[in-house]
Amino acid sequence: xxxxxxxxxxxxSAEPAGRYRLxxxxxxxxxxxxxxxxxxxxxxxxxxxLLTRTIQPALWLVIFGTTLSExxxxxxxxxxxxxxxxxxxxxxSALFVAIFFGVQILGERDAGVLAKLMVTPTPRVALVAxxxxxxxxxxxxxxxxxxxxxxxxxxxxxGNPLKIVAALGVLVLGAAFFACLSLVxxxxxxxxxxxxxxxxxxxxxxxxxxxxxxxxxxxxVWLRWIAYINPLSYQIDALRGLLIGTPARLALDVTILAxxxxxxxxxxxxxxxxxxx
Amino acid sequence: MTETSAGDLAVCIxxxxxxxxxxxxxxxxxxxxxxGEIFGLLGPNGAGKTTTIRVLVTLLPMQxxxxxxxxxxxxxxxxxxxxxxxxxxQQLSADGSLTGWENVMLFARxxxxxxxDRRQRVDESLEMMGLADVAGRLVGTYSGGMxxxxxxxxxxxxxxxxxxxxxxxxxxxxxxxxxxxxRVADLRxxxxxxxxxxxxYLEEADQICDRVALMDRGRLRAVGSPAQLKTALGPxxxxxxxxxxxxxxxxxxxxxxxxxxxxRRTAGRxx
Numbered sequence: 001x002x003x004x005x006x007x008x009x010x011x012x013s014a015e016p017a018g019r020y021r022l023x024x025x026x027x028x029x030x031x032x033x034x035x036x037x038x039x040x041x042x043x044x045x046x047x048x049x050l051l052t053r054t055i056q057p058a059l060w061l062v063i064f065g066t067t068l069s070e071x072x073x074x075x076x077x078x079x080x081x082x083x084x085x086x087x088x089x090x091x092x093s094a095l096f097v098a099i100f101f102g103v104q105i106l107g108e109r110d111a112g113v114l115a116k117l118m119v120t121p122t123p124r125v126a127l128v129a130x131x132x133x134x135x136x137x138x139x140x141x142x143x144x145x146x147x148x149x150x151x152x153x154x155x156x157x158x159g160n161p162l163k164i165v166a167a168l169g170v171l172v173l174g175a176a177f178f179a180c181l182s183l184v185x186x187x188x189x190x191x192x193x194x195x196x197x198x199x200x201x202x203x204x205x206x207x208x209x210x211x212x213x214x215x216x217x218x219x220x221v222w223l224r225w226i227a228y229i230n231p232l233s234y235q236i237d238a239l240r241g242l243l244i245g246t247p248a249r250l251a252l253d254v255t256i257l258a259x260x261x262x263x264x265x266x267x268x269x270x271x272x273x274x275x276x277x
Numbered sequence: 278m279t280e281t282s283a284g285d286l287a288v289c290i291x292x293x294x295x296x297x298x299x300x301x302x303x304x305x306x307x308x309x310x311x312x313g314e315i316f317g318l319l320g321p322n323g324a325g326k327t328t329t330i331r332v333l334v335t336l337l338p339m340q341x342x343x344x345x346x347x348x349x350x351x352x353x354x355x356x357x358x359x360x361x362x363x364x365x366x367q368q369l370s371a372d373g374s375l376t377g378w379e380n381v382m383l384f385a386r387x388x389x390x391x392x393x394d395r396r397q398r399v400d401e402s403l404e405m406m407g408l409a410d411v412a413g414r415l416v417g418t419y420s421g422g423m424x425x426x427x428x429x430x431x432x433x434x435x436x437x438x439x440x441x442x443x444x445x446x447x448x449x450x451x452x453x454x455x456x457x458x459x460r461v462a463d464l465r466x467x468x469x470x471x472x473x474x475x476x477x478y479l480e481e482a483d484q485i486c487d488r489v490a491l492m493d494r495g496r497l498r499a500v501g502s503p504a505q506l507k508t509a510l511g512p513x514x515x516x517x518x519x520x521x522x523x524x525x526x527x528x529x530x531x532x533x534x535x536x537x538x539x540x541r542r543t544a545g546r547x548x
Contacts, residue, residue, distance in 0.1 A: 024356055027389060034386040042374050045415060112370030116431070119334045120387040121359045276336045 028126045035130025036137050043141060050138075054145045057093040061086065061146075061153055074214055079246060086150040086157075087167075087239035088212030091232055093146050094139035094171050095206060098178035099199045101135045102186030106195060109275045118276055125269035128183060132265060135179035136172030143171045147243075157243050167242040173257040174235035180264025187271025211236050231260050287312045287439050287471040288333065292342035295328050302328040304495040306342070312438075315465055315472040317486035319479060319520070321528055325495040326475040327367065330443050333473075334364045347438060360388070363432030367444045369424045371431070373417035377408055380416055381430050388435035402430040406460060422453025429460055433470075440464065442474040446481065454478070458485050479516040479528060491520050498523035 043050055061082070068074060069081040076084040108114040117127055147164075151157060158164065182199065189195050207213075209223055210232040216224055227233045234253040241248020288310035295303040303325040310316045318326045331337040333344060335355045344351040346358045371380050381399045390398050403412045406426040416424060425445060432440060442461070446454040462485060464470045476482050482489055483503045491498045491506075499506060499519065507514040510522055520528040 020357075031387065034383065037386075038375070038379075038383055041379050045374055045376075110368075112366040112368035113372055115331075115336055115366045116364060116370055116384075117387070118336060119359055119362065119364045120384065121356045121389070122387055123356075273336075273338075276331075 024121065024123065028123070028129075031122050031126040032130045032133055035127070036134045039134035039137050043138060050142060050145070053097065053142055054093070054149070056096065057089045057142075057146045058149055060089045060092065061150060065089070066153070075218070076215065077246065079244060080156075082150075082153060083155050083244050084240070084246075085213065086147075086155045087243050088210070088236050090143050090146050090150075090167075090171065090239055090243075091174060091210075091236045092207050092212055093142050094136075094175040094235075095178055095232060096203065097139045097142060098135045098175040099182050099203050099206075100196070101131065101179040102182035102184075102195050103192050103199070105131060105183060105275070106186050106190070106192045110192075115276050118272070123269075124272045125265055128180065128268040128272060129176075129265050131183065132176035132179040132261065132268070133172065136175040139175035140168045140172050143168060155244075158245060163242045167239050170235060170238045170242065170254065170257065173254070173261055174231065177231055177257060177261040177264050180261065180268045183268035184264065184271055187268060187274050190274065206230060206232050231257060285312050286310065286345070287314075287347060288316075288473060289345040290329070290333075290342065291344075293329065293332065293339075293344060294341035295325075295332060295337065296340060297328075301495050303332075306492075306495075306497055308490055308497060308500070310439075310471060310473050311488075312347075312471055313465070313469045314487040315461070315474070315485055317482040317489040318473065318475045318492060319482055319489050319516070320475075320492035321477070323494065324492040326492055327443055328495075329492075330441055330473070330475060334362060334441055335359060360435065361438050363435060363437035363440045365425075365428045365432050365440075365442045365445055367447060369421060369428070369448070371416045371419075371424050371427050373415065376413050376415055377403060377419070377427050377430075378412040380427060381412075381434055384431045384434045390434060398434060402433050403427075405433070405463075406430040407456075420453070421449050422456055425449060425453065425457050426460060429457070429464075433464070436468075437470065439471045439473060442472065444475055444477065446476065446478065454481065461485065479520070483516050489516070491523055493520075493524040493526075 065082045065085045068085070072081070074081050074084070105114060108117075118124070147157065182195070185198055186195050189198065209226040210230050211227060212232065216227045216233065219227060234256045237248050238250055238253035238257070240246040241250055241253075286309050288308070290306055290308040293303055293306040293308075294301070306325070306329060308329075318329065320326050328337065332339060333346065333351065335351060335358060339352045347361055349357045349361065351358050371377075372383075375383070378399060381402055382395065385395045385399050400409065400412075403409050406429055408423065408426055408430060411419070411423065416427060419427065429445075432442075440461075445461070446457050449457065458481060461472055461474075465472055474486075486503060488500065488502050489506070490500045501509075503516055506519045507516065510519060517528045
């Protein structure tokens with residue numbers, strides 16, 4: 001074994017700082033990929049968790065969805081209610097994965113794992129982006145299970161594989177934003193118990209104040225405004241457009257989700273250092 | 278302390294200070310760690326050892342003073358400093374939900390070990406720490422001593438010039454402690470790696486360290502080789518006598534409860 005150090009020039013070397021920074025920047029996607037791979041490895045070692053997490057969305061579809069389908073009370077523009085509901089439950093399952101991701105990072109903080117990750121030559125935004133998209137990967141895998149269940153229950157999904165892939169992409173983007181929101185909250189409250197409480201407190205309001213269960217037009221005006229600023233509404237709008245073909249503003253939906261995810265990554269990156277002080 | 282040129286220094290600390298609100302954790306610390314030596318930072322809880330280490334590894338911001346690692350300023354060149362160091366924190370910090378091999382491979386990727394060398398490097402690191410046979414097992418099934426050796430394998434994956442170990446044997450039984458020290462000594466002997474470590478166990482520091490610094494309440498009290506420090510106070514002196522001489526009180530392990538609790542919690546997490 002030699003003692004050569006990859007990437008780090010000796011002090012006083014002539015390597016320009018700009019080129020060195022560029023090299024680090026070019027490695028960012030690889031860093032994010034590494035942290036996503038880590039999540040896949042965890043899922044592989046503990047697939048039971050994935051299955052137990054699909055119980056709740058399954059109950060929403062099987063009990064709530066089929067019951068309200070029988071009532072035929074919801075004005076869904078001619079779309080069967082179960083079809084209308086499925087993308088909402090898909091987004092909800094991703095939200096539930098992501099909103100508690102901060103708890104995982106606080107666990108990693110307590111265990112010293114986060115400190116070790118932060119001592120690697122990985123910029124903090126890359127760590128946060130990696131964690132956020134890892135949440136997205138987990139949400140997407142869980143989403144596939146929910147989609148299969150929806151098909152079994154008779155939901156008519158698009159047969160276009162590109163649209164399904166795009167829908168999973170939207171799921172990843174939305175989960176990345178909510179994971180960042182969770183990381184921001186983790187950086188502010190610093191304790192797992194507090195974050196669990198906040199996660200519980202905001203999860204259902206986010207879900208109910210969105211177009212997941214019913215059209216926004218049915219809501220009172222004040223709630224409609226909340227739904228308009230709720231990123232979950234844009235995620236569900238895009239998922240419905242892609243999966244069941246309802247009219248959707250895809251470009252707007254994806255732009256808003258992408259902007260929110262980037263803002264979330266920057267904000268969470270700025271707060272990450274608080275976790276290890 | 279003998280004069281050392283800047284080029285020989287792995288770590289150069291001048292006037293380092295760090296406060297947590299009203300508490301002065303480190304006060305005006307001057308310290309040099311020479312390239313290739315095993316250097317022990319010793320002191321009871323609250324001495325400022327871990328704070329010094331955490332500033333050095335860029336986890337805490339520099340507040341006052343200057344700190345260089347192989348000539349790189351820690352304040353201005355964080356990424357370069359991180360590429361030069363391997364770090365083992367106080368807690369048992371391997372990921373219990375992954376295998377040993379996956380734990381080491383994660384750090385190989387994050388430290389940009391070239392793709393063509395990664396597998397071999399991971400295998401070598403695990404082999405060196407005597408973990409090759411259990412590399413495919415989930416770390417949750419490892420003993421505390423095995424986790425510590427795995428962490429050393431992780432810390433070595435980037436072939437660091439400076440290995441920083443924060444209480445590497447805390448919570449381990451005597452046999453596991455001896456094994457960890459054997460591996461650390463082996464590393465220095467084979468690769469000339471500079472080792473900076475903190476420990477509560479003065480007798481172990483006495484045996485393994487080339488030089489030690491005694492810290493108390495954020496201040497440096499004495500620096501030198503264990504032999505020099507003991508000889509200066511007369512025959513039959515032990516390191517805890519040296520500490521008492523310079524600090525004015527006994528080397529207490531008060532406050533160790535917090536560490537023990539943390540270690541137990543981590544052991545529980547790892548299964």
